[in-house]
Amino acid sequence: MTKVCIVGSADSLIGKGLGEKIDNHEIIVRINQPEISGFEKDAGSRITHSFISPWQIIGWTPGGNICAICSAKDKNRQVREESIIREDCFNRLKLENTGTIVLQSYPKGLNYDFHGFYKEINHLIDSNINFSFIEPFNGMKKWRKRGFARVPTNGTLAIEHYRKVYGNVNIAGFGDSSKGRHDEFYHYWDTKKEKSLSTNPHDINTDIIWLKKLHDKHKIRILELDESNNTI
Numbered sequence: 076m077t078k079v080c081i082v083g084s085a086d087s088l089i090g091k092g093l094g095e096k097i098d099n100h101e102i103i104v105r106i107n108q109p110e111i112s113g114f115e116k117d118a119g120s121r122i123t124h125s126f127i128s129p130w131q132i133i134g135w136t137p138g139g140n141i142c143a144i145c146s147a148k149d150k151n152r153q154v155r156e157e158s159i160i161r162e163d164c165f166n167r168l169k170l171e172n173t174g175t176i177v178l179q180s181y182p183k184g185l186n187y188d189f190h191g192f193y194k195e196i197n198h199l200i201d202s203n204i205n206f207s208f209i210e211p212f213n214g215m216k217k218w219r220k221r222g223f224a225r226v227p228t229n230g231t232l233a234i235e236h237y238r239k240v241y242g243n244v245n246i247a248g249f250g251d252s253s254k255g256r257h258d259e260f261y262h263y264w265d266t267k268k269e270k271s272l273s274t275n276p277h278d279i280n281t282d283i284i285w286l287k288k289l290h291d292k293h294k295i296r297i298l299e300l301d302e303s304n305n306t307i
Contacts, residue, residue: 076241084262084264086265102123221285223281247298247299249297
């Protein structure tokens with residue numbers, strides 16, 4: 076059985092020392108732009124796949140996981156008509172040859188031609204892969220039945236996909252704040268907690284409740300879960 080670990084960016088990883096356990100998986104999935112250097116003891120050091128929203132691609136090349144085309148920002152390019160490139164996250168995924176997955180969406184307000192970018196990496200695309208079943212907005216009826224009032228996070232959607240493909244998967248970095256606060260999401264690398272990223276349009280608490288339910292049903296395994304009091 077393939078050992079899979081999906082690693083989130085929550086500061087529930089801090090002080091858990093899960094780095095070696097995370098790295099001891101065959102597939103290690105990370106979300107968006109995780110900082111790894113300096114956090115290896117708690118967050119691990121390896122990446123085999125990354126789910127990345129397209130507006131976060133520009134200029135990001137840690138570990139060489141993103142091809143050079145992604146980081147090229149041409150000021151002379153014009154934003155395409157929104158209707159041409161309007162595809163919600165997870166509607167189509169592009170598989171880059173180093174194992175990086177890029178999500179297509181519309182970069183509203185960004186001066187970058189993503190439509191041209193996808194055309195340029197067409198030779199890297201596996202057209203046989205269709206992940207539209209985990210596209211969040213069209214699937215909101217299903218998620219509302221699960222108790223979600225807002226869109227699930229990309230991390231939760233990635234977990235949903237990998238557990239369906241591989242069965243029971245391990246996850247880490249999707250827990251409550253290590254400081255005990257539940258009103259904000261904190262990355263494990265954040266230094267100024269008061270400047271943390273807002274959780275909108277997500278409700279992190281709902282995602283955590285759902286993931287704990289999956290853990291209790293043995294659908295996934297939360298590596299940093301404290302079984303004595305059911306806290307992450």
